[in-house]
Amino acid sequence: MEYAFFLGCIAPNRYPNLEAATHKVMNALGVKLLDMEGASCCPAPGVLRSFHRELWLAVGARNITIAEEMGVDITTMCSGCYATLKEVNDLLKEREELRKKVNEALSKIGREYKGTVEVKHILEVFYFDLGIDEVASQVKRKISAKAALHYGCHLIKPTVHRRWTDSCEDPRFFEALVEFMGVTPVDYRDKLMCCGAGGGVRSGSPEVALTYTMNKLESMREVGAELLVNACQFCHLQFDLGQVEIKERYGKEYNIPVIFYTQLLGLAMGFSPEEMGLQYNRVEAVSPVKAILERSAE
Amino acid sequence: MAGVIRCGCMSITQSVVKAEDLDLSFAKTLEQLGIERVLTCMQCGTCTASCPSGRYAAYRTRLVLRKVLLGLREEILSDPDLWLCTTCYNCQERCPRRIDVVDLIIVLRNMAFATGHARERHVQISRFFVETGHLVPINEENMKKRRELGLSEKPPTTHSFPKALEEVKALASYFGFDKIVLGER
Incomplete structure (x- = not known):
């Protein structure tokens, strides 16, 4: 099993520990992640699509052509990149006249979009391609912890461009993807709400973005969540770096460790917190996770 | 009151809309740009009620739709609140008229960006x-x-x-x- 690994911006350029951890975990699962040489920003669906939709389509299509040349499907750890690449791919497959326009632009750089690959969020690789039983069979130790799962928006919406069969008002597949590790997902107020970062709000109105983040952290704390588990590198940044920003701006401290899904899976597969790069998180994650692992082993 | 339309939804901005400021073809233009059914908006407010930015800021999705229908083009494009949508898609998933609200916001933002209203x-x-x-x-x-x-x-x-x-x-x-x-x- 192999995939063209689409990096985007946040993982390689701000949280490279997620990139390194995901490579280790996928390698251990026997899944090859191939570099997409010369890929760019997806470009981001909230910002660049808001600025210039045609350029967004063309650059998204260019990124897809790199995987088409490699002859493999794309996977990504970022729900924003996923949204762009999945929706550009769907639109260009469905709409002949749009594809013609985009290919006219791509012809200037010697490329052509053909529509020969699929785009998959990395959770789809675990859920649909590997399957829960296969992933669960790789678990070597239990992680007994109460975790607040953050689905994020673009992993599940817009539903016309998504594969999940769960309702976007009450999805349960993320729970299914952590329960076999011994993790207890806890429901919390506004569980399905946005992290606040999307749509150019983090860059344009950081105070509004942080209000979202703070409210989510508050309700996670109310139910005693020990970990925040997410599936998007941009949400990851917003919750991890966001906790630092909230402390600076509002003097509030939550100290909830922010863990990306592959990092959590890696821990359950026996990798150490350091091997999963938790020491690069801004909110201390190594010692609370070690305490959880020690407690779980008893 | 000839030439003046009082618009109920405007109560939060306390404004009076003058008939000569309206561009009733604006919604039609947006339909041609792919925002189907935008003219069927019945102002139910499901969008605003579902919007986290509506909860945390002054952004009101229903108001954007109302202004679109009235054709208050300049007022929409110059409003900094247009940039408070996080594109979470709650409104789009729940709209009883199946209007692609987020796609509408994106098209409006493209127009705003092109006319110098970007942040x-x-x-x-x-x-x-x-x-x-x-x-x-x-x-x-x-x-x-x-x-x-x-x-x-x-x-x-x-x-x-x-x-x-x-x-x-x-x-x-x-x-x-x-x-x-x-x-x-």
Whole structure:
């Protein structure tokens, strides 16, 4: 099993520990992640699509052509990149006249979009391609912890461009993807709400973005969540770096460790917190996770 | 009151809308741009009720729709609140008229961006994109982290492949985007 690994911006350029951890975990699962040489920003669906939709389509299509040349499907750890690449791919497959326009632009750089690959969020690789039983069979130790799962928006919406069969008002597949590790997902107020970062709000109105983040952290704390588990590198940044920003701006401290899904899976597969790069998180994650692992082993 | 329409939904802005300011073809234009059924909006408010930015800020999705139907084009495009949507899609998923509300916001933002209503920070990150291929480019701190983690110092993206960056620049130039964002220096 192999995939063209689409990096985007946040993982390689701000949280490279997620990139390194995901490579280790996928390698251990026997899944090859191939570099997409010369890929760019997806470009981001909230910002660049808001600025210039045609350029967004063309650059998204260019990124897809790199995987088409490699002859493999794309996977990504970022729900924003996923949204762009999945929706550009769907639109260009469905709409002949749009594809013609985009290919006219791509012809200037010697490329052509053909529509020969699929785009998959990395959770789809675990859920649909590997399957829960296969992933669960790789678990070597239990992680007994109460975790607040953050689905994020673009992993599940817009539903016309998504594969999940769960309702976007009450999805349960993320729970299914952590329960076999011994993790207890806890429901919390506004569980399905946005992290606040999307749509150019983090860059344009950081105070509004942080209000979202703070409210989510508050309700996670109310139910005693020990970990925040997410599936998007941009949400990851917003919750991890966001906790630092909230402390600076509002003097509030939550100290909830922010863990990306592959990092959590890696821990359950026996990798150490350091091997999963938790020491690069801004909110201390190594010692609370070690305490959880020690407690779980008893 | 001839020439003046009192618009109920405007009560939160306490404004009076003058008939001569209305461009009733605006919604039609948006339909032609792909926002189907926008004219069927019945102002039920499901969008605003579902909107987290509506909860935390003054942004009101229903008001945007109302202004669209009235054709208050300039007022919509110059309103900084247009940039408070996080594109979470709650409104779009729940709209009983199945209007693609987020797609509408995107089209309106495209118009706002093209007519000089972008936020400075958004123009700035657009420059990063045109110059590096990344909206969030690499920096020294993260090159160091990458080395420590055993990754290549720069990711295998436009950061490592100059020819690839030229391709992205060529596309930006093809659509005149480089002029829009670099010209404002």
